[in-house]
Each structure stands twice: as structure tokens, then as C-alpha cells.
Amino acid sequence: MSAPWLKFYPSDWRADPALRMCSIGARGLWMEMLCVMHEATPRGSLVVNGRALSTRQIAALAGASVDEVTSYLAELEDAGVFSRADDGTIFSRRMQRDVEKEAADKANGSKGGHPDIRRGTVPKEERVRRFRRSDAPAKAQRIFDRSNGCCHWCAKPLEYDNHHIDHLIAVRDGGSNDEDNLVAACPDCNGERAMASGRNDTDLRVGMRADPKAQKPEARDQKDNPESKSSTT
Ligand SMILES: [Zn+2]
Structure with missing residues (x-):
């Protein structure tokens, strides 16, 4: 589509x-x-x-x-x-x-990212602490406004209280908390990217409401694709 x-x-x-x-x-x-x-x-x-x-x-x-x-x-x-x-x-x-590129990226993403890209190459002590909304609410609001209140990846309209802030270059790959490295994303897209990069924590959440779907992307995927239940995760 x-x-x-x-x-x-x-x-x-x-x-x-x-x-x-x-x-x-x-x-x-x-x-x-x-x-x-x-x-x-x-x-x-x-x-x-x-x-x-x-x-x-x-x-x-x-x-x-x-x-x-x-x-x-x-x-x-x-x-x-x-x-x-x-x-x-x-x-x-x-x-x-x-x-063709989108199809290839999608296939790579579902396999956990492009095999040639090594994830998490930046040592832990050199990584910045991931940006949180509570660090700078005005900055979070600017990032949200810059994306016109829509997910950077799928363009779906976001609720402010239930959106995530996503790093274009992941922190574990040396990404910063500079505003130009941060975008607003829906829980689904952020969860998928987190899975693709091997990250499973959820401290990117800026929303206040607990969203079990965003915290357990694996579970969500299984629910959405019953046929994947038998596959290894
Ligand atoms: Zn999205």
C-alpha cells in the first residue's frame, strides 16, 4: 500500500x-x-x-x-x-x-536490521543518556510541533500524551540528544525500530499512560500475526 x-x-x-x-x-x-x-x-x-x-x-x-x-x-x-x-x-x-528499496528495508527490518550494520558499537560509558520529556518539556514540545503532531515514520497523527521520542541515530550507535537527531514517533514505529536495533527498554517514552503494547513489542507482534506464534522470537 x-x-x-x-x-x-x-x-x-x-x-x-x-x-x-x-x-x-x-x-x-x-x-x-x-x-x-x-x-x-x-x-x-x-x-x-x-x-x-x-x-x-x-x-x-x-x-x-x-x-x-x-x-x-x-x-x-x-x-x-x-x-x-x-x-x-x-x-x-x-x-x-x-x-524495491522499501521492500528490501522492510525485509531487513523484520530480520533485525541490515546484517552489515553492527549495532551498539559505541561503548556504554560513551553513550549519552537518552532524552526524556521530563528533561526538557519545551524541547519535547518543539520536536512534537516540528513533526506537526504526526509520527515521523508513518505520518499517523499522534496524541501528545502517548507519543514517543525516537533517535534517528540510536544512542547505542553514538546518536546524540540534539534536536535534529530527535523525532516524534508513534509507539508502534518506535517499538519496531527498537526491536530492529536490538533495544528492548522503553525509556524513550514521553507519555504518562502505561502502554503495554509499546513495552512488549514481541507480544504485540504475536497478537497481530497469529501465524508467527510458532516461529522463534
Ligand atoms: Zn508511526
Whole structure:
């Protein structure tokens, strides 16, 4: 399932030599196409209900004439902005790469993190004590506000009293309590990251309410996935 938001890198967009060769109209059409491809299945392909879009359909979606779209598509294709699958379906190479990367990250995460990354390499005495809300309530509030009250990882709206503060670089990997290393996260995402990094304590909690789900992510996973009960944990 695709996220409700689209990963977009303004500097890449503006620096992309292929896009820069295209007219403003062609670039506008490409943005419309990216929005359709983001919601498509498979994500990154210009399909609706599994069928490649015709020029006429693209024109209808983008609110442009068939002639305009025909010429913009030729411009984009000549510049190499998009690729076509064997059956002619237009796709975004970048979006497909992102999808593949997400799938690989997810698989790695469920196995406890990328095997090449050694966790906890910073000696205990050199680690900072993890930030807690009670250390600096104003700082916690700023971090919460910076994420617009939504989880940094899944964008789910958070309740202030039941959110966690997550370290982008884990303390055990040398991460600091600087504000730019701290993000607001929901208990589920924070728990999953804690499990992936081999951490099982819960002193990142900033909420006051006890949340057994967040404290025992293993138990939660078993409850949510009954089939995983038999597997080793
Ligand atoms: Zn989340």
C-alpha cells in the first residue's frame, strides 16, 4: 500500500538534466503522471486498474488536450525522463527503485536490521543518556510541533500524551540528544525500530499512560500475526 504522501526531492527535480531539457508543459504533465503512478498498483507504473493509460486517458486526467499531451509525452520520452516496460507501459525508474528499496528495508527490518550494520558499537560509558520529556518539556514540545503532531515514520497523527521520542541515530550507535537527531514517533514505529536495533527498554517514552503494547513489542507482534506464534522470537 502506498503512503498518502509522495517522496519528492526538489533539488533533484530542479537539477535533473533530462527534465531541464523539457518545456514547462511537459514537466507539468510529468508531475501529474507521477501522482497517478504513486497511487498505481504496481506503484511507479502509469496504470489504472492494472491497464496502461492511453494518451487520451492521460489527457483527461491531466486536463489537457490530446494534441498537447502527445507532444509533451514525446518530449519527455526523447529526454529519457520515463521508461517503458516491454508492453509499452510507462513507468518511473526512481519510483520503482524506491519501491524495491522499501521492500528490501522492510525485509531487513523484520530480520533485525541490515546484517552489515553492527549495532551498539559505541561503548556504554560513551553513550549519552537518552532524552526524556521530563528533561526538557519545551524541547519535547518543539520536536512534537516540528513533526506537526504526526509520527515521523508513518505520518499517523499522534496524541501528545502517548507519543514517543525516537533517535534517528540510536544512542547505542553514538546518536546524540540534539534536536535534529530527535523525532516524534508513534509507539508502534518506535517499538519496531527498537526491536530492529536490538533495544528492548522503553525509556524513550514521553507519555504518562502505561502502554503495554509499546513495552512488549514481541507480544504485540504475536497478537497481530497469529501465524508467527510458532516461529522463534
Ligand atoms: Zn508511526
